[in-house]
Amino acid sequence: MAVINDLIDRISDPELRRRINDEVVRLQQQKKFGLVFEEHLPEATPLYDVPINVKSLVARKDGYFKEFFRVKRIEGNVLFCEREDDSHEQVELQKNEAVAVALFGEPIYPYLKPMDAVKNAPDSDLWHTLIEADNYHALQLLVYLYGGMVDCIYIDPPYNTGAKDWKYNNDYVESTDSYRHSKWLSMIKKRLLLAKQLLNPNDSVLIVTIDEKEYLRLGCLLEELFPEADIQMITSVIMPSGSSRTGRFGRADEYIFFCFIGESKVTPWKTDMLRDAPESNVPVRWNGLIRNGEGSRRSRIPSLFYPILLDKNTGKLVSIEDPIPPTMMVEEYLVPEGLVAMWPIDKAGNELMWRLYPPTLREYFRLGYAKLGKRDKKSGYRPISYLQSGMIDKIKAGQIRIIGKDKEGALELEYVEGGKSYAPLTVWNRVSHSAAEHGSGILKKILLKRHFPFPKSVYAVEDSLRFVVANKPNALIVDFFAGSGTTLQAVNLLNAEDGGHRRCIMVTNNEVSEAEAKSLRKQGYQPGDEEWEKYGIARYVNWPRTVCSIEGHDINGHLLKGNYLGIDIPMQDGFKANAKFFKLGFLDKNSVAAYRQFRELLSLLWMKAGAIGECPTLKGKEIPEYLILTENKMAILTEEWAYAKFMDEMKDRQDIKTVFLVVDSEIGFREMAAPLKWAKTYQLYKDYLENFTINYEK
Structure with missing residues (x-):
């Protein structure tokens, strides 16, 4: 400097x-320390539904939205524009070759346009959702809908390898770009900042997969953005045969970052993840009674320092005495004739402590939860071990079976099949995680010849989720780099296994593959054309997979063959689940403020109310003065003058959990919402407009 x-x-x-x-x-x-990179701007998203007017910001449809133009005037189908850079070059564009765009950070007013639905559980109110959108703007919407409410975010972002199969997945920047790492970090940071607003600050987990190209930078970025989180990195073997690297080690693994926020924790499972099946004849673990290590000295808890008396001749337990006074020396304790006193003293002569208080230890011996070990011939001592509370809970839960008692009354135990659980290790090596067999293989079984490169194994994603939401049967899970849709299939599989009611929200854009784009351009098609859009990731891969996996057939309608691994669930049975497919669109602020966009916003209100039941639709041209949607557990007052009639019908309607009130005055809203104490209430359209007028570039 x-x-x-x-x-x-x-x-x-x-x-x-x-x-x-x-x-x-x-x-x-x-920034003085940590990860330093250029904050590259801007990114942009095309607004195909928004008409182009004077002052609109536009880009060419056939590009990657790197050049932007401001419309100065329009004559027929010709746009007279000025380039948005230092050159201010005057440019003429044909209207059909341009699209309105929004730069990231600009205020946007999104809505959800229904595209399709699959319903395979008519009696269930559980509805998953797929949103076709650039994930930055979709995240803005999700923050409005579910800020601070998400239990788990799982993402498999672009690895920045330079591959061009699907630009969205890998080729965010060109491989020769000297700023490629910096641009990738700028892209992912914007999205992680919004993701952080989604996560429950008291108990949630962010899961991010990555490979060797960006894992170092991603790790530093996560440390910077989530300083309050406990972050671990898992090594996961996804290609046992290895991927060759010329002159280097072949690569068989990738990495998974787990960011644990608040009280979140890992749930043990039947394997430690280094093997595919639990070990046979695993002994039930008994814990040593003597405490050692830091903080185990007698002086810390004197009441855990007491003698245990054994018969000197037989070695049998005689009694468990009360603690001796803190000032009393062991040598001062009078041992009755014919007995041996055992103390918590290590070989170096340090006075430590027992792990249980005398009354508890006496009860444990009575119940068989504590036992004596082999007798030392010289000292007459016998080590004591006991069952920790977790093991006792497993006995009560039936995971550990009592097969008898030894001659001194201690329980003899064994695990029932599948009863043993492990704390998973940080290296995962399971055959079921192979991306070739259980990622591409499963996708090919469903989509046949439709190609999507490098999908995750559905079991690898399921395991990742299980460890953090096993004890949350109603968890809300978000994947905003959803790609081929593996995460939703994994959530459905997990729900089918344990009877859960977890809900998944997926977001993916609708990019077409590089080869498909070239072919479509030769035929004269451009992004935004229906013939182009039907070959995109969302419509050509993700949604067909979602429908087929839920209904149990391939894209030609033939029943799927085989069972899901490790469980007796035939693929042809599908899943008892429902899903709704939306495309993210954008509204005019003034039209929303003038109450002219209710029909467009109804799907969004359904999402905000928890996506309970089938997404409602309006029939006819008229907007009702109010709606009480019992199946969706929500109600909407659209006309302020109908409030009295609305409240008459809302009396004792404790089943309605969310209420939207269209009212101009904030004071009026408070007065109208006051009687609805049992429900969450929102003011329309003020709540919506104020949320999206905020610049999210923060």
Whole structure:
């Protein structure tokens, strides 16, 4: 910095010198330590549903939205534009070759356009959702809908390898771009900042998969964005045969970051993840009674220092005595004739403590939860072990079977089949996680010749989720890099296994593959054309997979063959689940404020109310003065003058959990919402407009 300051001092123009100095100071204050990268801007999303007007920001449909133009005037089908850069070049574009765009960080007013639905559980109110959208704007919407409410986010973001099979998955920037790592970080940071607002700050987990291209930078970024989280990185073998690297080690694994937030924790499972099946004849673990290690000295808890008396000749337990006074020496304790006193003293002579208080230990011996070990011939001591509370709980739950008692009354135990559970290790090596067999293989079984590169094994995703939501049967799970739709299939599989009611929200864009894009352009099609869009990820891969896996058939309607691994669930049975497919669209702010967009916003209100029951639709052109939607557990007052009639019908309607009130005045809203104490209430359209007027670039 001394050199820069010296150069600044040489600037003769005082105003220029001051401005440059101020800018350097600002840059110095931004980041001094940690991960430093360029905050590349802008990214943009096409607004195919938004008409192009004077002052609209547009881009060419056939590009990757790197060049932007401001419309100055329109004559027929010709747009007279000015390039949005320092050149201000005047450019003419044909209307049909341009699309309105929104730069990331600009206010947007989203809605959800229904595209399709699959219903295989008519008696269930559980509805998953797929949103076709650029995930940045979809995340803005999800923050409005579920801020601080999400239990788990699982994402498999672009690995930045430069592959061009599907640009969305890998090729965010060109492989030759000298800023490729910086641009990737800028892209992922924007989305993680929004993801953080989604997660429950008291108990939630963010899961991010990555490979060797960006794992170091991603790790640093996660540390920076989630300083409050406990972060672990898992090594997961996904290609046992290995992927060759010329002149380097073949690669068989990738990495999974787990960011544990608040009280979240890992749930043990039947394997430690280093093997495919639990070990046979695993002995039930008894814990040693003597405590050792830091903080185990007698002086810390004197009441855990007491003698245990054994018969000197037979070695049998005689009694468990009360603690001796803290000032009393062991040598001062009078041992009755014919007995041996055992103390919690290690081989070095350090006075430690037992792990259980005398009354508890006496009860454990009575119940068979504590036992004596082999007798030391020299000292007469016998080590004591006991069952920790977790093991006792497993006995009560039937996971551990009592097969008898030894001659001194201690329980003899064994695990029932599948009863043993392990704390999973940080290296996962399971055949079921192979991406070739259980990622591409399962996708091919469903979609036949439709191609999607490198889908995750459905079992690898299921295991990742199980460890953090096994004890949350109603968890809300989000995947905003959903790709081929593995996460939803994994959630359905997990629900089928344990009877859960977990809900999954997927977000993916509708990019077509590189090869398909070339072919479509030769035929004269452009992004936004129906013939183009039907080959995109969301419509050509994710949604067909979602429908087929739920209904149990392939895309030609033939029943799927085989069972899901490890469980007796035939694939042809599908899943008792429902799913709704939406496309993210954008509304005009003034039209929303004028109450002219209720029909478009109804799906969004359904989502905000918890996506309970089938998404409602309006029949006819008229908007009802109010709606009480029992199946959806929500109600909407659309006309303020109908409030009295609305409240007459809302009396004792404790089944309605969410209420939307269309009212201009905030004071009026508070007065109208006051009687609805049992429900969550929202003011329309103020709540919606204020949320999306905020610039999310923060």
